[in-house]
């Protein structure tokens with residue numbers, strides 16, 4: 316007798332329902348098993364947990380504070396945040412983050428990597444999030460990145476603050492080389508942060524080349540440092556939007572070196588679709604990295620949400636599926652094999668990027684899973700379908716009631732499911 320039988324689950328890249336067994340918090344063979352409890356999933360899509368590889372939790376839910384970003388631009392966003400950050404307190408950060416972590420969990424997210432601004436002598440936001448990381452352990456795995464929003468070399472005591480952030484318990488070393496005062500400072504900042512991560516045995520995740528300037532080429536420095544230090548699999552470059560504008564000959568050489576480095580990539584379609592291309596009069600560039608070329612080179616590219624209702628992005632509710640839906644458009648990923656890949660890019664690929672154990676919903680994997688109110692992976696994406704059930708270690712952590720819609724047509728009320 317096993318604990319739980321989940322009947323009629325449809326796995327990604329499939330349409331045929333299967334049964335999943337759960338015992339002792341782990342998935343087991345379901346065939347021929349009796350269970351203490353049975354849940355019929357009604358032919359709904361089941362995936363491993365969603366993983367959020369890139370969000371700024373310290374800034375969530377601050378949109379409009381202390382004033383709105385009227386233009387919606389990156390630069391006005393930075394100016395507004397510089398005002399808001401002055402009255403940051405531990406309580407303020409924790410109250411906002413607790414709310415958004417619940418939203419994320421309801422969307423099926425069980426692991427989150429958050430960048431945390433450490434350009435603050437008090438490191439208030441980092442202290443708040445280090446405490447929260449303990450509070451939510453066992454529900455959401457939180458990885459914290461020491462993120463120098465205003466630069467490492469270009470901010471007073473920037474290097475010391477990065478070291479202090481690691482002492483306080485940051486899991487990942489961040490950076491922002493394209494924002495340093497000079498190109499040389501950008502290169503030096505990458506060398507500094509890679510060395511810091513190597514010395515401390517930490518991971519790396521750098522905001523890299525988040526600009527439309529095709530001369531911003533710090534990702535090549537990251538690749539070189541990753542190769543020389545043997546840090547394959549431990550280093551992530553986020554955004555890399557400038558890559559989109561590189562000439563083809565340079566991009567060819569770069570992508571070969573990136574493949575050799577074994578780095579991972581995070582693209583952030585929500586923020587970058589509204590923040591990039593702001594200086595273009597037409598044609599306006601899409602402002603995303605070279606997602607398909609990186610994937611063709613065998614590299615891991617995953618999708619981040621980046622912002623939830625902050626000075627840079629006023630929308631969002633913490634759902635990676637919404638970001639995947641947007642990337643389907645901006646990255647031309649509407650091909651028959653590309654749509655299911657978008658689901659990988661919010662589940663198993665970010666798990667690899669965060670160096671988490673792989674969960675493919677096979678016997679022996681933890682019973683951590685997400686049920687979508689849709690019959691297939693493509694339908695889930697098309698409908699940005701709600702998550703009806705979120706389970707961790709065989710326990711239900713979140714549930715949503717499926718929505719029911721009717722229309723009245725020729726005097727009769729009938730149900731509409733938006734399914735063929």
Ligand SMILES: [Zn+2]
Pocket residue numbers: 369370371430522553621
């Ligand atoms: Zn970011």
